[in-house]
Amino acid sequence: MRMLIKRLVSTHNISFVRLSALRFSSSDAQKKPEEAAKGEDKPDDIKKNIVVEKYGGITTINIDRQKTRNSLDEDTLREMEVAIDAFDKDDEAKVLVFNGEGGSFCSGFDMDEMGTKGYNTLKDAARRLLRRPLCDKPTIAAVKGFAVAEGFELALACDLRVIEDTAVLGCSGRRFGVPSSLFGGRRLTSLIGLSQALDLLMTGRLISGVEANQKGLAAKVTATGTALGESIKLAKSLVKFPQSALMMDKLAAVNSQLNPNSDESMRDEAIMQSLLGTALEDIKEGVKKFQDGIGKHGKFYKLTEVPLQDWELENSVEETVVKLGDDEKAPDGKAPK
Template sequence: MSYPYVRTCIRRTCGVVQLQSRRLSQGFNDEKQHVTVEKQGNICLIGINRPEKKNCVNVATARQLLNAFQEFDRDDSVAIAVLHGKGGTFCAGFDLEELSQEENLVIPEGSSPMGPSHMVARKPTIAAVSGYAVAGGLELALLCDLRVVEDTAVMGVFCRRFGVPLLDGGTVRLPKLIGLSRALDLILTGRPVTGKEAFEIGLANRIVACGTGLGQAVALAANIAKFPQRCVQVDKASAYYSTFDSKSLQDALDYEREAGLKVVSVESVEGAKKFMTGVGRHGSFNLLHPPKRSTGT
């Protein structure tokens, strides 16, 4: 089955974010760089840059992606990351050409075939999905907290047809996101999922027009990045703990309370003071500049 509408979308250019790129600086300087890291204010954009391979990830790219995510999580100057693919497609999985030549493929300890997929980032992450997000590419999208998916995108466990298992969290994260029954449907059949269906089953958080995914993801990131970030990170951690790690409801509630109390004196008191000046009232999210008080005459 072919998807001409995906190929049409890939030929378009987003043209929504003009940024100055900087290449990863950590190690492997003689290695061709297939990952770009860009900053827009306190937003970090991580791009997979192998468009001639539909952004398939090989061992070098996986290592660079892992470095990029680790650097992002350590960098106090950025609050949130957007993962995207260059050239109009997100990621078509692991590079099967490389896999076919490596019978004893070595994956670095602490890593995974796609790179950062076994990480749980401290900060929020968003996937901007265009074109194909299949096999390991789907798993990279699942790594992120939110997914902004273009309406012409195609997602799925396409590695099923080649006997390649899900090694990057697909069988772990997908059932938690969309339920076991729906997850097994995708995992066992390897069928394609359109952007519309992805949104309907909860795989996509936002569905947007073709060619606008990156811009919409950056806009969503900007909305999240303006909030007090310690609180954002603590609540994210509590949600993940209750979903994946908690032993009981009481355990999850205790974790939430203990984690939340740590930020009350740091951010909550200051937030309450801002509220008393009028900031954030009536649904306003202008947290940076309190309204000017009338001095009267």
């Protein structure tokens, strides 16, 4: 799949940078006694459970624990926290895409490690995923295979979800008495309503990608094997917009559903105010573009000087054909002007 994305990206002139793709054996991850005493890690001593990649302004975090269907252990959760914080601080990074390597998105907390270290250890390691919204910048989940338990909640935490039709989603932790750990109940209810959310939360019933789309969870439902590619395509469509106004509107929407009258709501209001200065500059530039004829008549393509490819224009150009019945034609048999 990654090779296909590389071809897609190279075809459309997006720079590609791999940030972390090294794998280390568990024996290499052991600290030397003197290093452990100092509390310092060398890069080569850290076992990587995620792969971070960049495609221009798009960053992907790929969970790579395929033997356990990309379950989340303590190390993986802490690596994700570092990667998300780095994305937040990167001015060049605009959209974050979560993906699972192999055939699944994420199967939730690692149950074996939960048995060893306890639920609270994993919950504490996942504290960065509790933020609402997960990031101020746009986030997308490329959902395939299993997205269950906390993996389902991770997908719900993202702003948009591209879901394969054969994906399996749901609150599978119900079987083992594990509650929603990442505000899954609140997020699910805000997305699909109380009645449907209770059905999934209380029964633990698993649903397909098709049903998830019918319930309104998917920004797009797609064929098996295409979630990551479609997510990159969707992310690229977001990168082209001025980002300050986009983030302000996103935060306003999230506040209305997830953070009413809360400390996080106040934090987001402060962020929106800080974004307003940049948004005003974007507005000035937008007005000038409109006056020059860019973006008129509802066009969402050719908003920048960067030429778009045919595959981008496929979903951008829409034609409406109006057919008139015989009773709507003029007496001379011609359509009225």
